[in-house]
Amino acid sequence: MKKKRVSIKDIADALSISVTSVSFILNGKAEEKHISKELTKKVLDYAAAINYRPNQIAQSLRTGKSKILVFMVEDISNSFFANLARSIEDIAYEKGYKVIFCSNENDDDKSNDLIEVFNFRQVDGFIIVPSAGIKETVRQLIDDNIPVVLLDRYFEDLESNVVVIDNEEASYTATKHLIDNKYKNITFITTDTEQTQMLDRLAGYKRAVNEAGLAPEVVFVPFTQAGTEAGKKLITDFVKNAAKPDAVFFATNYLALLGLEVFKNESPQLIDDLGIVTFDDNDLFRIFSPTITAVAQPMWQIGTELMEVMLQLLKKKDVKEDTQKIVLKAELKVRESSTEKRRLK
Template identity: 45%
Template structure:
């Protein structure tokens, strides 16, 4: 096996000090007043021999890996994938690379991923937190590592986060259905103690209570097979024939809901009106197009990476955490 070249090998070959080579490769030649002729000679030699620096060793020397860890619930989900793509672009333009993984909302898996990122000397973290991860995230913060949460937050952890106004969003959507004359509005969501889902449920309940209408909810296991989710929605609607409108807690549930309504030969919106939290490209192509609460994906991504880059590149005078709450947009289409 061919021996991997080191800075010492380069220095010996060029008959200069390894410190000089290190300064040149780390972009500090001008600061150290190293001649342009010597810089050119080193860089030309490095290119000829195909030297690749050891990124881990470099991070140990400099204290920075220029890597950001991104942990989301499911990177294949269009919402998280779109945000991750934009975060990666902004990070790269600012000299950082992204390592991202899916947590499946599993606490143990998230803990293992955080440990792996720590081993890689990741500079900062962007996390969609699963339950019971408070101590691990608090440990990152205690060690001086910046953490930005998004989509949901942990009420007992002091860190930066970027959310949308989940409570008002579902309140506004439910209010819209009520104002359109629907009296039996159901809310179908996931069975989870996530802050954003609790806020969405509270928004629905607030609108229903204000109008003195009956609250009707179903909470499902988000990670079970879609066919099972669809069949459970079918069972729920068979048990509650009076339902005339449904607000779904996310777009995955809404797509299962559409299949359930088709299985029941229910027409949208003639028999049941439908709104999804989270817009989805296929909703515009559906027949009829589906009304949806659209999250500001561009703005979320921009806020998240801006906050983290500021934490990485600046030493703030105070440690006031940024808590950003963004508005959503109710895109009214023909399903309501």
């Protein structure tokens, strides 16, 4: 038989005091309500002795707060998002919040379904890596005065709270690093998308090669094919048909892993011959041979900024008041794969 949950009324009856007094004490309002320290201690000691746990559903109905946040990303198994999730979880927990993690797979229908479900469950706020077509859904959340912080990408014409890195500058710096190390035929491999972060990375690459008087060469891989045989074929075709590239810059870590797999299977010498840089670091890149140069995003700083903005929003009466766009700097982790041109053709 399921054990009956102990209620505030049970505590009040056991101690022969009012339910109201017990509620004030358990919700940290004893001093505010001028309840004696002796009675406060008596209630807290008894609650601890019986292992009292508040009914979260009843509490959320009473206060209008669930103390739950949603962190929706593209793919929670991606090391970038997984590491970021951990920092957010730690900070949220310290502040009394729990976090629900979910993946939208960059799919608008799934994004909208998940947001609808969690909004119906009355979560307190959303941190979202948005898929391209959910601008109106995000706008509706904001119009409904629900705290929302966008991460990694945003909508140009939607006033919202955003935490991103300077993708264009980071991509420019990484490309310039290859150019400074004598690479002249640099191919940029990216996803075929209109998302702001990917467009900015492409823009940074193009700015660097144009400044150097070099010709840009871009391979676009549809997002839905990034982990498939079709995606591998696009990179295989590049390996077989490209006009003698001497370096590649992958726009994401999952494209880098895909590309390195293709190089190994199709033409293993390319791993040693090409200069290689990737956006977004991964533990594997530090132990790969050669070690892979990567643009590293400041995980803990991103998580801290996200939660700081969210915690501010949770206190506001109007979430549209004083929206923030926080732009952080990434760091280029220089490793063996991009050292001065290793094999002149």
